[in-house]
Amino acid sequence: MTMRTVYVNGEYLPEDEAKISIFDRGFLMSDGVYEVTSVLGGKLIDFESHKIRLARSLSEMSMIQPAAFDDLLEIHRELVARNDIGDGLIYLQVTRGNPGDRDFHYPPADTPPTVVLFTQAKPDLVDSPLAKRGARVIAVPDMRWGRRDIKTVQLLYPSMAKMMAQQAGADDAWMVEDGYVTEGTSNNAYIVKDGRIVTRALSNDILHGITRAAVLRFAREAQMEVEERSFTLDEALNADEAFFTSASGFVTPVVEIDGEKMGDGAPGPVAKRLREIYLEESLKSAI
Structure with a gap:
């Protein structure tokens, strides 16, 4: 090595x-x-x-x-x-x-x-097997402290949640507070319903994702409809598709939540297109 x-x-x-x-x-x-x-x-x-x-x-x-x-x-x-x-x-x-x-x-x-x-x-960062097949996530209670907007090294609970997901045969966990999805263990969460992208608005409840900001900007430039608001776990389970964003996952489709398939169980068109746009535009401005 x-x-x-x-x-x-x-x-x-x-x-x-x-x-x-x-x-x-x-x-x-x-x-x-x-x-x-x-x-x-x-x-x-x-x-x-x-x-x-x-x-x-x-x-x-x-x-x-x-x-x-x-x-x-x-x-x-x-x-x-x-x-x-x-x-x-x-x-x-x-x-x-x-x-x-x-x-x-x-x-x-x-x-x-x-x-x-x-x-x-990470040689497979772009050609990610997970992005190709789509991630399976489970819902877990959000038990973190109240300043999730600060990117601190206090990552014990997200680590525990990732292990809960692994033990459930899933790839990751989405955290839920008062019935609403906050974010993933190390990513921001999104659903798509009738072509509209929905993601939680910025606050102390979630990390102000760098990839999130870029993806939403690119989505709006591509004339996609974006709604920044909280969404419930039930809404997520009934969405047409879902995805998450992070610095290392870029845009990763979600194909299953708590064992229930999103749409036909394959990565959805909005997530796939946003991943393409994000990679294309980010490479143009890379330094």
Whole structure:
């Protein structure tokens, strides 16, 4: 197995030499934020939007921007080059740093944040078997905290929900609160009824997806009707088709919810067309 080069606090290191302190707030408190940027053909997809959302997450968490913030594009490109990434992902994490001991209180304001980036090669990112056959999802109660709009590293419940899906023979889970679908474990959720795309409006209840914003823009440009509102699980079960969006899944059709087939059980035309448009337009603007 080829050893990856990773980035830790200003240094490019072999992955087996990368270390952070056991007192790091990310390790002890999940006190950190992250972003995942897709790489297609060696170029970054939606990089500036991810950087803007990172700045927002840091601000909402009262975290200082790391010294490397203005160099993030260069760091991403360097990791792509050093690891020879054609299609794949770059994971970026910023934590509140190492205060030197464990304490519930935030460390002094001048404590340097911890910054970690690493790559993941994903050769089938575009030619995804899951997107071709469509995903099967189950519904689970949404039991996360109330600030889902901040992209924090508190991912225990989404991980648990993914395992619930796996144990049920499904691919993923959609979370439900007060009868309404919030989002998937790591993606935004959509249904299509009579040609109209329906997805939950932005609020603290869901992540403000970068891919979501781009897909809705492309949908409107293609004269598709979009309705941003909450939809119930019953509506989803009776929809013509469904899909989800994420930085790594792009637009992925959903063909089954809680064992009930969507339409004829195959990826629907709206989801398939939106995936084509998203990939085509995103590659044009990749950097």
